[in-house]
Amino acid sequence: MAFQVSPGVQVTEKDLTNVIPAVATSIAGIVMAAQKGPVGEITAISSEEELASVFGKPQSSGNQFEDWFCAANYLGYGNALRVVRAEGSALKNAGTSGTAILIKSTTDYDNNYRANQSSTGDYNARTAGSWGNSIKVSVCPSATEFEQTFSGGEDTAGVVETALNGGATSFVADNSGGSGYNVGDIINFGEADGGEYKITAISSDTITFERFGSANTEGGIRTPGTGVIPDNQDVRRRWEFYDLFTSAPGTSDYVKDRSGVNTGDEMHIVVIDEDGEITGTPGEILETFEGVSKLSDAKKADGSTNYYRDVLYNQSAYIYNMNHPSSGGTGWGNDIATQAATLFTASTQSIQNISLTGGVDSYVMTSGEKKSGFDLMKDTETVEITLLMNGREIDDTNGTDAINAIDMATDRKDCVAFVSPPASDVVGVSSEVTQTANVKAFMDKMPSSSYGFLDSGYKYMYDKYNDTYRYVPLNGDMAGLCARTDLVADSWFSPGGFNRGQVRGAVKLAYNPQKANRDILYKARVNPVCSFPGQGTVLFGDKTSQSKPSAFDRINVRRLFITLEKAIATAAKFQLFEFNDEFTRAGFRNQVEPFLRDVQGRRGITDFLVVCDSTNNPGSVIDRNEFVADIFIKPARSINFISLNFIATKTGVAFSEVVGA
Numbered sequence: 058m059a060f061q062v063s064p065g066v067q068v069t070e071k072d073l074t075n076v077i078p079a080v081a082t083s084i085a086g087i088v089m090a091a092q093k094g095p096v097g098e099i100t101a102i103s104s105e106e107e108l109a110s111v112f113g114k115p116q117s118s119g120n121q122f123e124d125w126f127c128a129a130n131y132l133g134y135g136n137a138l139r140v141v142r143a144e145g146s147a148l149k150n151a152g153t154s155g156t157a158i159l160i161k162s163t164t165d166y167d168n169n170y171r172a173n174q175s176s177t178g179d180y181n182a183r184t185a186g187s188w189g190n191s192i193k194v195s196v197c198p199s200a201t202e203f204e205q206t207f208s209g210g211e212d213t214a215g216v217v218e219t220a221l222n223g224g225a226t227s228f229v230a231d232n233s234g235g236s237g238y239n240v241g242d243i244i245n246f247g248e249a250d251g252g253e254y255k256i257t258a259i260s261s262d263t264i265t266f267e268r269f270g271s272a273n274t275e276g277g278i279r280t281p282g283t284g285v286i287p288d289n290q291d292v293r294r295r296w297e298f299y300d301l302f303t304s305a306p307g308t309s310d311y312v313k314d315r316s317g318v319n320t321g322d323e324m325h326i327v328v329i330d331e332d333g334e335i336t337g338t339p340g341e342i343l344e345t346f347e348g349v350s351k352l353s354d355a356k357k358a359d360g361s362t363n364y365y366r367d368v369l370y371n372q373s374a375y376i377y378n379m380n381h382p383s384s385g386g387t388g389w390g391n392d393i394a395t396q397a398a399t400l401f402t403a404s405t406q407s408i409q410n411i412s413l414t415g416g417v418d419s420y421v422m423t424s425g426e427k428k429s430g431f432d433l434m435k436d437t438e439t440v441e442i443t444l445l446m447n448g449r450e451i452d453d454t455n456g457t458d459a460i461n462a463i464d465m466a467t468d469r470k471d472c473v474a475f476v477s478p479p480a481s482d483v484v485g486v487s488s489e490v491t492q493t494a495n496v497k498a499f500m501d502k503m504p505s506s507s508y509g510f511l512d513s514g515y516k517y518m519y520d521k522y523n524d525t526y527r528y529v530p531l532n533g534d535m536a537g538l539c540a541r542t543d544l545v546a547d548s549w550f551s552p553g554g555f556n557r558g559q560v561r562g563a564v565k566l567a568y569n570p571q572k573a574n575r576d577i578l579y580k581a582r583v584n585p586v587c588s589f590p591g592q593g594t595v596l597f598g599d600k601t602s603q604s605k606p607s608a609f610d611r612i613n614v615r616r617l618f619i620t621l622e623k624a625i626a627t628a629a630k631f632q633l634f635e636f637n638d639e640f641t642r643a644g645f646r647n648q649v650e651p652f653l654r655d656v657q658g659r660r661g662i663t664d665f666l667v668v669c670d671s672t673n674n675p676g677s678v679i680d681r682n683e684f685v686a687d688i689f690i691k692p693a694r695s696i697n698f699i700s701l702n703f704i705a706t707k708t709g710v711a712f713s714e715v716v717g718a
Contacts, residue, residue: 073644075631077652080623082548082616083540085131085444086139086472087533088430089124090422092116093184094142095162099433099440102138105129112142113188114522119420122520123449123480127533130518131446133561135540139442141430145419151189152379153178157415159185163370166377171370181377182413189416191334192343192375195241196382196409197296197325198351203305207237208291216289217246218262223284224277227265230292239408241297243269246286252279255297296408298327302347309348309363311356315393322350322396324365328375331412335375343375351381354392366390382409424457431465443619444536445474453479456502463509463602471619473539473601473612475510476503477530483514483568484528492567493574497581500602507609509602510535513578513585515567516560516594528567531586534560538596539616549617549661551599551695553584558596560586566594582610599695614692617661621690625649629686637679642669645686653688664691 061067086099092113094100102108108128115122115129132138149157158177160166170181182189197203207216207230218229230237238244242256244266255269268279278286299305306323313319326346333339349365357363362371366378381389384407388396434440447462459476466474482495492514500511512535515528538552538560545557552558566588570578575585575597584598603610609618628648635641646669653665669686678685706715 075628075644075648077624077628077648080620080627081137081441082443082620083135083543084137084139084441085135085446085536085540086141086434086440086442087124087128087131087446087448088141088143088422088427089128089448090119090121090145090420091125091140091142091186092418093186093188094140096142096148096159096185097144097161097429097433098164099139099141102128102132102140103136105132108132108138108140109522112140113186115520115527116418116420117523118418119422120449120480121420121422122523122527123529124422126518126520126527126529127446127448130529130533130562131444131537131540134534134537135444135544137540139434139440141433143419143422143426143430145422145426147417147419148185149415149417150185151182151187151192151413151416153180153411153413157417160377161185166370170377170379171366177379178411179378179380179382179409180411180413181379182416183373183375183377185416185419187416187418188334189375189413191330191332192413193329193331194376194409194411194413195296195298195327195329196411197298197306198382198406198408199321199324200305200307202296202406202408203299203302203325204293204295205237206291206293217286217292218288220288221246221278221286221290223279225286226267226277227263228286230262230264231289238264238294239297239410241410243295243297243299245293245295246278246290247293248279250279254278256294296325297410298325298342298345301325301327301342301345306348309350309355310358311363312350312352312393316396320352320396322352322355323348324351325349326365326369328373344373346372351389351391352393352396353390376413382406422451424451424461427451427458428461431461435465435469437469437471442469443472443616444539445472446532446536447474447476447530448532449530450477450479453481453499456499459503463504463506466508467504467506470508471623473508473510473615473619475512475532475535476602477512477532478514480515480528480530480567486568489568489570489574493570493577496568496583497577500581500583503582503602505602505604507601507603507615510600510612511583511602512596513568513570513583516563516586517565517567518562519564526564531560534563534586535584535596537561539612547659547661548620549613549656549693551611551613553596553599553695555592555595560594560596563588563594599697608692608694611695611697613695617656617692618690620661621653621656621688624652625688632684637674637682637684639670641684642674642686645669649686649688653690660693662690662692665689 094112115125148159150160180194216231218231244254253269254266256266258265302325306325308319309323312322328344330336330341349368350363353364355363369378434442445466447459451458462474466472478496478499483492486492512531520527542550542552542557569588570585578585582602587597588594599612601612608614646667649667666689673685
C-alpha cells in the first residue's frame, strides 16, 4: 500500500478467499463432413436436434453417417459437443449467378464478402452445400411494386385488351403491358367478391394465370353474373407475398425523422423453400423480413440496426446479401445524410425473384481435411476439449486419422482421444477369429499413449432420419460413457462395466468378442465392447493405449490427473507476478490441500502430499523467477480382475483355524 504523508485513515481490502475452480470434464470434439453448417470453425452443439438443425441430417454418401452418428450418439450421454465441418475441396455455397464460391462461415463473410466484394450476384446461401439450391429469395423494394392498379383506356400498359369469358386463363395486356407484371404476382379484375389469380407465365404481353386463394378452387375466371371481364378492365396487381406483410414498404420512421424526406428506403424480403428440399414442402416460407432499410445507418425503434444487409447477417438462418441489385438504382447502402436529398426512384426498382443455384456438397472427407479440422482444436488456452472422437477411420490401411487424433490429445495433455477400428475390419466379416486378428493388427499401429482409448468396433443402430439401420463406430459411445460417468459419479471413476458402461441404442454388435478373444484384445490395449444376454451391450475394459504398465494405463487414472492438473493449473495462474515468499507459498498450499481432500473424500485418490516451501524453492529457484510445487498423488485404482476363492472344510473345523490358510 502507498505510504501516507499526513495523518489519515486508508482502507484497503485483500481477498484471501481464492479456491481451486471447477473445470469442465465432459466437452467432446469431432471433425466431420456435413450437409450444411459453418466450415472450418468450431461450433458448439448441445443436442441431437441442434446437430441436425445446424449441420443437416446423416448422409449415405461417403459414409458420412458414421461421423454424424458418432456425434449424435455422444449427445445421447452428454450435452457439450464441439463440431468442425471439414473443408471439402468441392464445397460451394448456392448463389445468384456467376462462379460459385465457398463462404466458410460468418467470419469469412465478414472478412471477404460483406462489403460488396463478390461477383456471385445479390444473395448466397448461408452455408455450403446443395441444400441451398432449394432457396428462393423474393424482394419487394417499393410501395409501387407491392401493389399497383393498371387503369385507363386503350394503349394503357397492363389493362385487359379484349373481353375475357368465364373460362379464360390468359389475357393480352395493352401496349405490351407484360412489362408491368412478374411471374407470381397476384392479380384482380375488379370482381365484386375480390377474386384473385396468380400469374404463372408471361410471354411478351400475354399474361397466363390461375386461380389463387382458398375461394378459388377451379380454373378460369370466376365472375359473378355474366362471367365476362370486359375490354379495358382495370387490373390490380400485387406482389406474390403481399399477404405476409401488414402494409407496403415506404419510408421508415427513423429515416423520416432524421432526413425529413420520404426516401422510400423500406423493403420487404421473403426466403422460400422453393423445391421443398429443406422442409419437405415446396413453396414453404422460411423467413420474412418486413420494412428493412436500404440505408446503412437506419435503426429500429429499439436501437438495433435495420439495414437490410445487417438484418440478414444477424437474423437469417439461410442467406447472406452479397451485392445491391444492379437494377435497383443508386443509393443502396448510403447513410441517411447522403441519401437525404435523393429519393429511391420507384421506376428504377423492381421485384427480385431469385432462385439460388450452384451449391455443391462434399461428403468424402480426406485424412488431410480431417487433420486440418483437428488442428483447429490444438490450442489448449482457447479451445476446451476433454474427449476427442476420431469418428470414422478414413485410412483403413495405415490408421492415419486415429494416429493424428491420439497425437493431438497427447500434445494437448488435457483430453483423451477415442478410436474405433475401420468398418472393414469388423463389419461383414463372418469369422470372429478374423475380426480379432483385424482389430489387433490395426490397433498395433496406434502409438503408446495414456491419452488414447481404443475400442473393439461398430454397433448396429436405427437411423430415424432415413428409416434404415446403420453400422456406426463405437467411439462416440465411448466418449459418451465418460460424459455420463462424470454426471453420475466423477471423472476419476471407470466408465466400463455393468454399472456405468451400458451402451445405448445398440441393436447388435458387428463384432461381439468372446472371452478368449477379449483376452487377446485386452493385451493389445483394445477395450472390448460385448453384448451379454439379458444384460445389454457393455464396455468391458478401461485401458488407455499406453503399452507401458503403470497407473496411467487405466482411463480413470488418466482422467483423474487431467482433472487435477487443469483445476490446479488454473488456480496457479494467479500466483504469476507475485513474490516467491512463504506468504505466497502458504496461500497456494491452502488452496490446493482442501481441493485434494475433497477429491480424496470422493474416492478419487487415497492419499496426497503438497510440498511448496523453501525446500523446493531455494534461492536459486527464486532468483530464476520460478515457483515450484510438488504434488504427490496416490490414485485410486479400478477393479479389473476378481478372484473368488471357494474353500470346502470339514464339518468339525472352526473357520478361525483355516482363515488365512
